[in-house]
Amino acid sequence: MEPFMSAWVLGLSIALPLGPVSLQCVEQSLAQGARSGLASGAGAATSHCLHAAVAVLGAKAIALPLAAINGRVNLVLGLVLTLLGLRSLLLARVAAEPRATIGSRGIAYLKGAGLALSNPATPLTYLTFAAATATATARTTDMGLQQTAFVCGAGLGALSCYASLIALTALVGRHLPHSLFSRLHLVSGPILIVMGLMMAVR
Numbered sequence: 064m065e066p067f068m069s070a071w072v073l074g075l076s077i078a079l080p081l082g083p084v085s086l087q088c089v090e091q092s093l094a095q096g097a098r099s100g101l102a103s104g105a106g107a108a109t110s111h112c113l114h115a116a117v118a119v120l121g122a123k124a125i126a127l128p129l130a131a132i133n134g135r136v137n138l139v140l141g142l143v144l145t146l147l148g149l150r151s152l153l154l155a156r157v158a159a160e161p162r163a164t165i166g167s168r169g170i171a172y173l174k175g176a177g178l179a180l181s182n183p184a185t186p187l188t189y190l191t192f193a194a195a196t197a198t199a200t201a202r203t204t205d206m207g208l209q210q211t212a213f214v215c216g217a218g219l220g221a222l223s224c225y226a227s228l229i230a231l232t233a234l235v236g237r238h239l240p241h242s243l244f245s246r247l248h249l250v251s252g253p254i255l256i257v258m259g260l261m262m263a264v265r
Contacts, residue, residue, distance in 0.1 A: 108225065
């Protein structure tokens, strides 16, 4: 259960900054309804699962080298989360303008998956975290089960973030200016920075 919850929090943290994927979900929801927005979120969550799967498959190869610097792993993860938070604050300076969204839910799914796959910080974050997990659980006999839990947790964590944003959009999105969603970077940014700093000083 611990690998699942850790990956869930990690997936949620990576998806939390309101970047292209989140705005895509909002735009699809406003233009074609919540189901279309959820399709974009599901596509992005699938990409998170792929990143996490690649990370756990490669984690064993770098687990031993990381064991020698295990005390620095939290520092690296903390810095990554802090940088994501700073990036979120920078994005808050750019007001998001609504764009035309057309196509089926399948197209929306592929758009979400493609946007999530294009984020270079995502695989690095998952790989670093997965390597730390592999180091801590290298002697367990249920490694395969823990790896599966890690992948599922990452995907569901990301999906829960996108689903929450889509639900918020469905409730109040049509009654608020579209640029307001970009200002939510001002909320997610400090949260990520605090989480990153707390992890870095462990």
